[in-house]
Amino acid sequence: MGNMGETPTAAADRFLALLKPVERDLERYCRRLSWEPAEAADVLQNAVLRAFAAFDRYQEDASFRAWIFKIATREAFAMNRRHARIARFEFQIEPEELADLPGPGLAESPEPFQDTLEPSLAAGLRTLTDTERAVLLLRAIGELRYREISETLGIPIGSVMGNLSRARQKMRARLARPAPQTELLKEDGS
Amino acid sequence: MNCDEFQTLLGPYLDSELDARTTLEVSRHRQTCPKCARLAAGEELLEARLKTALARGGRTPELWERIERAVVTSAQRTARTEPSAKVSALDSLQRSLLALLALFRAGWRRSPRAWAGLATVWLAILALRFAAGSADAPPAALQGAPAPSAIRFALEQKHILMADLAPAPDAAAAGKTSTPAPSPRSDRLGQTRNT
Numbered sequence: 001m002g003n004m005g006e007t008p009t010a011a012a013d014r015f016l017a018l019l020k021p022v023e024r025d026l027e028r029y030c031r032r033l034s035w036e037p038a039e040a041a042d043v044l045q046n047a048v049l050r051a052f053a054a055f056d057r058y059q060e061d062a063s064f065r066a067w068i069f070k071i072a073t074r075e076a077f078a079m080n081r082r083h084a085r086i087a088r089f090e091f092q093i094e095p096e097e098l099a100d101l102p103g104p105g106l107a108e109s110p111e112p113f114q115d116t117l118e119p120s121l122a123a124g125l126r127t128l129t130d131t132e133r134a135v136l137l138l139r140a141i142g143e144l145r146y147r148e149i150s151e152t153l154g155i156p157i158g159s160v161m162g163n164l165s166r167a168r169q170k171m172r173a174r175l176a177r178p179a180p181q182t183e184l185l186k187e188d189g190s
Numbered sequence: 191m192n193c194d195e196f197q198t199l200l201g202p203y204l205d206s207e208l209d210a211r212t213t214l215e216v217s218r219h220r221q222t223c224p225k226c227a228r229l230a231a232g233e234e235l236l237e238a239r240l241k242t243a244l245a246r247g248g249r250t251p252e253l254w255e256r257i258e259r260a261v262v263t264s265a266q267r268t269a270r271t272e273p274s275a276k277v278s279a280l281d282s283l284q285r286s287l288l289a290l291l292a293l294f295r296a297g298w299r300r301s302p303r304a305w306a307g308l309a310t311v312w313l314a315i316l317a318l319r320f321a322a323g324s325a326d327a328p329p330a331a332l333q334g335a336p337a338p339s340a341i342r343f344a345l346e347q348k349h350i351l352m353a354d355l356a357p358a359p360d361a362a363a364a365g366k367t368s369t370p371a372p373s374p375r376s377d378r379l380g381q382t383r384n385t
Contacts, residue, residue: 012265024249045257052261121243140244146207
C-alpha cells in the first residue's frame with residue numbers, strides 16, 4: 001500500500017493525514033446514507049479500512065474527498081442491500097425503538113451513536129430512493145461537484161441533476177407539510 | 191431567457207455548476223422577473239436549511255480513535271509480513287549466485303576435464319569476438335585466429351543464406367509486385383568476396 005518504496009507505516013501516516021479534514025463529513029454521510037443507523041459505525045469503519053487497503057491505487061492529483069466518499073457509498077449500499085431494503089421504506093422505526101435494535105458493531109463500541117436529525121428531515125430522507133438520497137447527501141454533506149458525484153455513483157451527469165432535482169422536490173414537500181410544528185419551512189417557501 | 195429555462199437551470203445555477211455566460215443570463219433573468227426571483231430565494235433557503243440540518247452531529251472521537259488504531263494495526267501487520275522490495279531483490283540475487291556456485295562446484299568434482307573444455311570453448315569465442323572487433327590489432331596478436339575479413343565474409347554468407355531461407359512476402363495482400371527470385375548463391379559469392 002502507498003507509493004513504491006514507502007513503508008506501510010509511512011503510508012498509514014500519509015493516509016490518516018489526508019483523512020483528518022474529511023472525518024466529520026464522512027461520518028455524517030455514512031450516518032445519513034445507511035438505512036440502519038445502528039450500522040453506520042460499521043459502514044464507516046469498513047469504508048476507511050477498505051480505502052486504506054486500496055491506498056496504493058489512489059492517485060495523488062485526484063480529490064481524496066471524492067475518492068473516499070466513493071468507497072463509503074459502495075460500502076453503505078452493500079450494507080443496505082444486505083438488509084434487502086427497497087427504495088421506499090417498508091416501515092417506520094420509532095426513535096425509542098432504535099435503542100432496542102441489535103447492532104453488530106455497537107457491542108464493541110460503548111459510545112452513543114444517536115441520530116440527531118430533525119424527525120421530519122429523517123422521514124423525508126427515507127422517502128428518497130437510494131440514488132436520490134446519495135446524490136443529495138454527496139452534494140449537501142460531501143460538497144462534491146456534479147462530475148465527482150457522477151463518477152462516485154457511476155451515473156451520467158444528467159442523471160445526477162435529475163436525481164438531485166427530484167430529491168429536493170420531495171424534501172421540500174416533506175418539510176412544507178409539518179411547517180406549523182417544526183417551523184422549518186412554510187408553504188410559500190420562506 | 192424565459193421562465194421555463196430559468197427554472198430548469200435554477201438547480202445547477204445555485205450549485206455553481208453553470209458556465210460563466212449562462213450564469214450571467216440566469217442572474218439577469220432573476221433580477222428582472224419577480225416570480226423567478228421568489229422561486230430562487232425559496233430554493234436557496236431550502237438548501238441552506240437542509241445543509242444546516244444535515245450538518246448536525248459532529249465527529250465521534252472514540253469511534254475515530256478506534257478506526258485510526260485499526261489502520262495503524264493493519265499497517266504494522268503488513269510491515270511484519272512483507273519485507274521491503276530492495277531487501278527481497280538482494281536476497282534473491284544472493285540465492286541465485288550461491289545456487290550457481292554450488293552447481294559449478296558439483297560439476298567440477300564430477301568431471302574436471304569436461305568443465306575445463308567448456309571453459310576453453312568460451313574463452314575461444316570471447317577471443318574471436320575480440321579479434322573481430324579490434325581492426326587496429328597488430329597481425330602478431332591475431333596469429334592463429336581467423337582474419338577479420340574472413341569473419342566479415344562468413345557473416346555476409348550467413349545473411350545471404352538467411353535471405354534464401356526466408357519465406358517470400360505475400361505480394362497479393364501487400365498490393366505489390368512479387369519480388370524476383372534471388373540469384374544463385376554462386377553469383378553473389380563472386381560479387382561479395384573481397385580479400
